[in-house]
Amino acid sequence: MTTRTTRSLEHPARDDIRLAGVLHALSDPMRLHIVHVLAEEAEAQSCAVFDLPVSKSTTTHHFRVLRESGVIHQAYRGTAKVSCLRREDLDALFPGLLDGVLRACSLESARLAGRP
Amino acid sequence: MTTRTTRSLEHPARDDIRLAGVLHALSDPMRLHIVHVLAEEAEAQSCAVFDLPVSKSTTTHHFRVLRESGVIHQAYRGTAKVSCLRREDLDALFPGLLDGVLRACSLESARLAGRP
DNA sequence: GCGTTAGTACGACGTCTAACGTACTACGAA
């Protein structure tokens, strides 16, 4: 009965990733946070570990935007769906961009925490 | 009769510039193009030199988004309004970010031109 | 003053977006 352990998940090919799309995906604070956390973890993370202050359906939405823009890769693992950054693709297309954004993200967090 | 040569132009202070706002400003192809051109020019440029494929009012809109997010600085010079990147502020807040985006922008242009 | 040039303000329009709730499916465990 078609036990598709791998339900299909659409990912853009490397050449279809667009800078404007990536920047748009990163321009939302919630998604920036997700990317920031993903960058610090070696393992692919389940969506559930983020505990975002929004509903489940909104969480799904944000992960989809990240995936469809080419920022993250997602795969089903059992009942969970795990996500990880597409570092290799992003670094090949836009060297230094992801690191620049992640560093900026860390610096801003520190700056805003220092001046509340 | 109040010949304010300097009509007031709102710019965010350095500390009010937000990463998400900057990324959002850069996530539009038209604005990315503007920033790309500004980065290659030493002099501040008038809005008119860009010759964007949109109406004057839309052009005004895009420059305003860039200014209000802290990406560019604008000033009146005679009848023109000249714009330049806020490199110093952006590099202080998010070192490497602007360069990363600009380089990514150049690389993508070259890549897309090669495969039409 | 008059016209030209450069940009603004405002209102309108259709589209996109972020958020929600509810109802559903897929997998693993009891």
Added chain:
DNA sequence: TTCGTAGTACGTTAGACGTCGTACTAACGC
């Protein structure tokens, strides 16, 4: 097989966005 967990699909809502046109203002040069 039944239940719980994790996430999807769908429909909706309110607001933001990109675009336009028209009417306006400010500075310059004649």
